[in-house]
Amino acid sequence: MNIAIVGATGNVGRKIIEVLEKKNFPVADLYFVASSKSTGSKLKFKNREIEVENLETFDFSKVEIAFFFSWRKNF
8 A cells, every 4th residue: 555644754743654664554655745844854664764755746646545644833
């Protein structure tokens, strides 16, 4: 299964990566997607380093499941 994790570099995104790894979820291709400030950084999944892709240019037609996380601070 092809999966994208949007917000992968944040706390919730990293937790989802950890859960997918621990539960041995069937992942064919995994895409880490984040804002431009995180683009190019790398995160690990099952002993592989995967480069973070830019949210603004990512092609979601490549995935079957996408996890999205948002955070809003109330003032």
